[in-house]
Amino acid sequence: MKISILPALSFFFVFLITCPAHSQTAPARKGTAERIKVHGKGLEGNLSGDSPDREVSVYLPPSYKTDKKRRYPVLYLLHGFTDNDAQWYGFTKHWINLPEVVDKAFADPAVREMIIVTPNAYTRFFGSFYSNSITTGNWEDFVAKELVSYIDSHYRTIPNAASRGLTGHSMGGYGTMRIGQKYPEIFSSIYLLSPCCMNTGIHANRSEEAARKIEAIQTIEEVQKADFGTKAAFATSASWSPNPSNPPFYLDLPTKNGQVQPMVMAKWAANAPLAMIDQYIPNLKKLNAIAFDAGSKDESIAASIKVLDGVLNNYKIKHTYEEYEGDHVNRIAERIEKKVLQFFSEHLSFEQPKRK
Template identity: 80%
Template sequence: MKTAILPALLLGFALFITFPAKSQTASPKKGTAERIKVHGKGLEGNLSGDSPDRDVSVYLPPSYKTDKNRRYPVLYLLHGFTDNDAQWYGFTKHWINLPEVVDKAFADPAVREMIIVTPNAYTRFFGSFYSNSVTTGNWEDYVAYELVSYIDSHYRTIATAASRGLTGHSMGGYGTMRIGQKHPEIFSSIYLLSPCCMNANLNQNRNEAALARIEAIQSDSALVKADFGVKAAFATAAAWTPNPKKPPFYIDLPSKDAQTQAGLMAKMAANAPLAMIDQYIPNLKKLHAIAFDAGSKDVGIAASNKVLNSVLNDYQIKHTYEEYDGDHINRIGERIEKKVLQFFSENLSFEQTKRR
């Protein structure tokens, strides 16, 4: 009997070595990504002619479709200038595959599952800057009120501020700070990834050639072919210096005859989060957690992060700040996987509550 058992044991051991258990080689469980339409009442009638029916990408974690009684926190992720949601979620050519990044993060038992939502803020001007404007529509309100309301009514969310986070990259980092510091009753924790446009820029001596290139644009076709800086000038003007009586773009550009206009520059500067931050200190103190980072080679943005760090320290507001070895985009996927999702896993509330 023993001689029959021994070969069987040896065979089983050999098979174990040759074919390891699935848990040793299994790839991360996959969540699902879907793209829906969410109407924005406050986006109706925008002078740019952009549709108020916006694409929105939604990542549902691996357990969402199997654990039918479970509710989830929601992380709202805002994309950057000239990006759109599809480029982040793999629905089109992309520079980051967010679902793949998130699946890898959730494979770590220390990182808890959540829903992730990204609205398509690509506009006629290549980005909304998540601001309220008659020219591009009320994007700030769309994110804070209309989108949140829709997601809470159509998905199994934990519909409390404690279970909502807000993050974004570049223009999206700007939007995160702009919206987050105004709405602690909606979002409890924020994380800024390389946030742009934080400082008030009152420089009256901008390059005349650059200003001339901006003023030379007279049509959408010319704007499409323009360089990044020209596009950004039009987008920020559409967000912060709209003019309903000035077709075809319905904006006031910050210069005339290659000379900056002080009044318009002041309007634009007033929209910088670091210019308005002192008004929102009580709100920032209500937030449960604040974090921000940037690559050391992303010089201007890293510098503005240092200022934000200093201001929050002066007001004794707890936060996390990091400058890492990188540029504006080369490590964003890694930061989301290793830092952002860990941050929200630790700071959002996962307490199961019934929908009110």
């Protein structure tokens, strides 16, 4: 009795064609995240009493530990107000698990691997606004100079501006614009995610009741228990209107005895990127790439970046601007994966430095 093996073979080949090729769809390789401490000389002696030794989260791409001779561009990512780096990197309870987001993005061959660095800018007042202040410390200098220097000396980076990018969300988006437009010799490309505090109108419409509530605060414990708006008022005052002669907070609030303080408001206006932008146009023209976006339901911020778009168009500075369907936080992980990392993959230099 002869048994034909053709039907069996036919079934076998059909099985191979129609079933998923599991061996060809290996899971995305994972990078590693570590948390280190970096000393900030310019953060020493801040009147808030915050430590100058700052936690810094570092994401190393999948190939970092296997390709020992390879160097990488670095993306500096600045977190938002009331956040810290650990909440972004999965070291504590988080709303974004950045390593997972980045691993997913790097699974796409079109997105090139880079190191990502986030300093912990959480302060006594819940955020530094990445500004120089005797009250909270010189955060602008720490990010642009001290942190960059440390990362370049301790990791296999490509240590030039063409291979450094700067991005951030909310307060971090503010910091990105503030620092990015001042230091084109350090960062070559910037991406602002829902940047806060871009214009001079910040807190200008605060009610008399809110002002009284803020002025009534007497202790740091009361600040810690206060609502978000009150915390933001103290943080911005500490960053933009510090006063070494005004304990216990060493800052000047925008109102005193219910009256708006013009000098304080002038100082705040001087720290608004849209107010200072004209003097930094030559620097912005030196940047390799500029991008910014915001959710359409994040109305005040969406309105401010629309103004930024107009300013850059007026000066004929090339950039990318998008208002997408969303609010202040609901699609940030998606934006980082789908937009931010592609942007820096395209605009940063991945050229390996030549050996001397």
